[in-house]
Amino acid sequence: MMTYKKIILAFALLLTCNAFSFAQDLKLWYNKPAVKWTEALPIGNGRLGAMVFGAIDNDHLQFNEETLWTGEPRAYSRPGAYKYLDSIRQLLFAGKQKEAEALAEKEFMGLKSFEGERSGWITKATVDKKYAAANFDDSKWPTMTVPSWEGWEQVGHGGLDGAVWLRTSFVLPDDWKEEDMIADFNRIRDWDYSYVNGVLVGSQQNTEGRKYTVAKNLLHKGKNTIAILVLNFSDKGGVYGYKDTSIHIGIAPVSNPxxxxxxxxxxxxxxxxxxxxxVGAYQAAYQPFGDLHLKFANTTAATNYKRELDITNAVAATTYSLNGVNYRREYLVSQPNQVIAVHLTASQKQSVSFEAELSSAHKNYTVTKVGNDLVLSVKVRTGALRGESYLRVVAKSGTVKIDNGKLIISNADEATLYLTAGTNYKNYKDITADPKQPCITALASIAGKTYLQIKAAHIKEYQQYFNTFSLNLGKSANESLPTDERIEQFATANDPSFVALYLQYGRYLLIASSRPGTRPANLQGIWNDLVNPPWGSKYTTNINAEMNYWPAELLNLLPLHQPLFDMISELAITGKQTAKDHYNAPGWVLHHNTDVWRGTAPINAANHGIWVTGGAWLCQHLWERYQFTQDKNFLKNKAYPIMKDAALFFNAFLIKDPKTGYLISTPSNSPEQGGLVAGPTMDHQIIRDLFKNVIAASEVLNVDAELRTILKEKYKQIAPNTIGKHGQLQEWMEDVDNPNNKHRHVSHLWGLYPGNEINWDETPEITKAAKQSLIFRGDEATGWSLGWKINFWARFKDGDHAFHMIKMLMSPAKNGAGSYPNLFDAHPPFQIDGNFGGAAGIGEMLIQSHTKYIDILPALPSALASGEVKGICARGGFVVDMQWSEGKLMKLKVRSIAGTELRLRYNGKIVTIKTIKNGEYQFDGQLRSL
Structure with a gap:
């Protein structure tokens, strides 16, 4: 009998063999090098990732390896926390939310990592105050941009924690009268000692704004000196400004601010x-690994510059001309050979000369020579992981030497760099791996192979995933524009092919960051250049980690879902301890974040970190795999045992609400607002979905009849969706929704998408209320929230509104949501989930199968009136090709992978037919069989 992994690979191979007849020009391209990280181009193989900047004189590849994180294997759950569960619940039932949060904060949160003793270090760091003196000579000090919004890491100081003096001066105008002043130093992380002309005017330890009164006798006409000692222990550091960037650091008279x-x-x-x-941390942070710089001499006269990312082949390139010679650099990350490859060629022999060097954002790094390779060794500052990276060059003619830690290539016809990386991470509880071994194995695999052979194997492996799907929305005039200019014009231009490119880019990013056998895509996929990345670049499981995989089944990337399934299996193990320690319950539970060590306990703060349905939501992905493939082996051996254990937890966890008599979820919250509560709507939707799916799975497998009966009874008792006084779907048990609330999370619409209990067919009044909630919440949002809202409006079957949200998502990110020049999603800052949510939303506009029907073109916007899609998937085990023109279906082909009954719906017409396994069925625009 075939395993479910073999079935999925066979499924993908079958679809790959159906070659698509039309070509798509699927490239991001630019006429200038990247300056910022969010302008660089991402490449990856699921384990290794790199960002390609493409500068002519100093090319830069910033690279990552998926297992380099802070932290180490440890206990995350708090033993005995369950003893306080009932008290927390009783306080919430009594309406004492703040008291419940205070108790939970003290006794119910998970455990932090080791925290060092601070007092002695602080005394040592603050003892020397000479740097505050007005006459201190700082002329030899370097400069830093202040404020550095989002931390000094964003202005070239990644990983900088500690004690740092900052100094500047200003001239007090002669015509200002003598009076007290207000110094507004904006927000500072974590602790400041702020001086004016050598006198301490204020000190705080928090992340709030600093406004200090400066007595008039401290100032004088002419030059005055500001000195601030910043103590930063972890995460973002420095004087990092207000969110409203129009509010400057500055000084002003009290009488005239x-x-x-x-x-x-x-x-x-x-x-x-x-x-x-x-600093003690609830969870670990994903880390950058290193940087590869390629330095070229005498390039100022270069012309015809272009850089591009060809997502059909997963190859990036930089080209330019110089002194009559055409130069080309190609970049790829090979899965078969586990190397990052950079191939440099020229149209004239002996023209390839450059220096290559390795470095890292980590303080503890070294570069050594091992044989003919450069070796970068890194160690994370706060944790047990270390890494090794080998750099090898293969040159045709010319000379190669290593000198002073650099590879120097002179007068070669062509040269190829092969970059590898590995860590001592073996799995979430074992760090005994040899970090050199992946490098040695990778370099051994390329021995005797040419670059062209390695490239061909890379493309073949990549395209087995990518070529299962295509989308053609016609040609656009703006295809001739560089991608950054295309983003600028998209909101006002007729550019449907850019939508197709965006969707395919989302598929490319998932393939590049989530291959079978790797860890799943995290908050930034696999790409991160900061030692202190936003939100730890980990797995936020109250939507973001799940959103990463919304395209996997629908957009025919089934094998790429596997890393998430593997992580769920691990979380189901670590989550058992958390269920026992925090709830004295069977089964397993996951709260709103996890990391490479698979922590499952509550984190951060009680007002948002105690959210219990992360594991239940992840279980939906297991059920979705079965829904899309009908693979009973997968259901039996992988999905059902995990889903069952999650249901056993909630069977024990749910408690009767003393006011209504319903079973409710508490303590929990509605991500990420409203604080700790009893009975958030989102929880109940997710738990109902879990129970329903476990019931259905047990029926398919003919097991656990007794549990099935219990869950059916509990299902009916869970607090239902409720319509509030504003005609909205209530977010909580109480009718307290504020119509003016514009929060980015729209958690209580989970049952609409990605759930399915809210739909026009079965719950029209609740669906109407959900729509009213979304109207109240508004269109403006962060990037990933825009991605979610596209899916909401598609489920409402309002294609034009969904397309309006696509325009917002694909607009330039200028201090707000949208897309960066490299099409990365802007929260801001960068979060990859918006790319995946947007791609899935475009797919939902073309096909939906969450009810008993497969709806064809259910939310087609007028802007995408004509097109063709091949390889889009539907629940029930179907793969669909279709064409439409002027807003109307022209023809449809359905392949039945599992031989289940096919129920199509289009334009009010329903067609139901029996199918056979691997059968093909064709229809015209009126769903008449052909």
């Missing part, structure tokens, strides 16, 4: 101590 002298700009800085004591 609008007359502020701006202090924004370059400040002098000096690092006193960059090794602060470790």
């Amino acid at each position: 609008n007359a502020k002298i701006s202090l924004n700009g370059d400040w002098k800085y000096f690092v006193v101590d960059d090794n602060p004591p470790p």
Whole structure:
């Protein structure tokens, strides 16, 4: 009997063999190099990732390896926390939310990692105050841009924690009268000692804004000096400004705060101590690995520059001309050979000369020579993981040497760099791997092979996933524009092919960050350049991690779902301990975040970190796999045991609400607002979905009849969706929704999407209320929230509104949501989930199968009136090809993978037919069989 893995691979191979007849020009391209990380082009193989900048004189590849994180294997759950569960519940039932949060904060949160002793370090770091003196000579200090919004990591100081002095000066106008001043230093992380002309004017330890009164006798006409000692222990550091960037750092008279002298700009800085004591953390953070720089001499006269990412082949390239020679650099990340490859060629022999060097954002790194290779060794500052990266060059003619830690290539006809990486991470509880071994194995695999052979194997492996699907929305005039200019014009241009490119880019990103056998795509996929990345670049399981995989089944990337399934299997193990320690319950539970060590306990703060349905939501992905493939082996051996254990937890966890008599979920919250509550709507939708799916799975497998009966009874008792006084779907048990609330999370619409209990067929009144909730919440949102809203409007079958949201998602990210020049989604900052949510939403506009019907073109927008899709998938085990023109279906082909009954619906017409396994069925625009 075939295993479910073999079935999925066979499924993908079958679809790959159906070659698509029309070509798609699927490229991102630019006429200038990347300057910012969000302009660079991503490449990856699921384990290794790199960002390609493509500069002519100093090319840069920032690279990652998926298992380099902070932290180490440890206990995350708090033993005995369950003893306080009933007290927390009783406080919530009594309406004492703040008291419940205080108790939970003290006794119910998970455990942090080791925290070092601070007092001695602080005393040492603050003892020398000479740097605050007005007459101190700071002329030899370097400069830093202040404020550095989102932390000084964003202005070239990644990984900088510790004690840092910052200094600047200003001139007090002669015509200002003598009076007290207000110094507004904006927000500072974590602790500041702020001086004016050598006198301490204020000190705080928090992340709030600093506004200090400066006595008039401290100031004088002419030059005055500001000095701030910043103590930063972890995460974002420095003077990092307000979210409203129009509010400058500055000083102003108390009587006229609008007359502020701006202090924004370059400040002098000096690092006193960059090794602060470790800070306890609830969870770990994904880390950058290293940087590869390629330096070329005498390139100022270069012309005809272009860089591109060909997502059909997963190959990036940089081309330019110089002194009559055409140069080309190609970049790829090979899965078969596990190397990052950079291939450099020229139209004239002996023209390839450059230097290559390795470095890292980590303080503890070294570069050594091992044989003919450069070896980068790194160690994370707060954790047990270390890594090795080998760099090898293969050149045709010319000379190669290693000198002073650099590879120097001179006068070659062509050259190929092969970059590898590995860590001592073996799995979430074992760090005994040899970090050199993946490098040695990879380099051994390319021995005797040419670059063209390695490239061909890479493309073949990649295209087995990519070529299962195509989308043609016609040609667009703006295809001739560079991608960054195309983004600028998309909202006002007729550019449907850009929508097809965006969807395919989402598929490319998932393939690049989530191959079978790797860890799943995290908050940034596999790409991260910061030691302190936003939100740890981990797995936020109250939507973001799940959103990453919304395209997997629908857009025919089934094998790419496997890493998420593997992580769920691991979480189902670690989550058992959390269920026992925090709830004294059977089964397993996951709260709103996890990391590479598979922590499952509540984190951060009680007002948002105690959210119990992360595991139940992940179980939906297991059921979706069965729904799309009808693979009973997968259901029996992989999905059902995990789903069952999650249901056993909620069977024990649900409690009767003393006011209504319904079973409710508590303590929990509605992500990420409203605080700790009893009975959030989202929880009940997810738990109902879990129970329903476990019941259905047990019937398919003919097992656990007794449990099935229990869950059916519990299902009926769970608090239902409720319509509130504003005609909205209530987010909580109480009717307290604020119509003016514009929060990015729309958690209580989970049952609409990705769930299915809210739909026009079965629950029209609840669906109408859900729509009213979304109207209240508004269109404006962060990037990933825009991605979610596209799917909502598609489920409402309002294609034009969904397309309006697509325009917002694909607009330039300028201090707000949208897309960066490389089409990365902007939360802001970068989060990859918006790319995946947007891609899935475009698919939902073309086909939906969450009810008993497969709806054809259910939310087709007028902007996408004509097109063709091949390889889009539907529940029940169907793969669909279709063409439409002027908003009307022209023809349809359905392949039945599992031989289940086919129920099609289009334009009010329903067709039901029996199918056979691997049978093909064709229809015209009126669903008449052909």
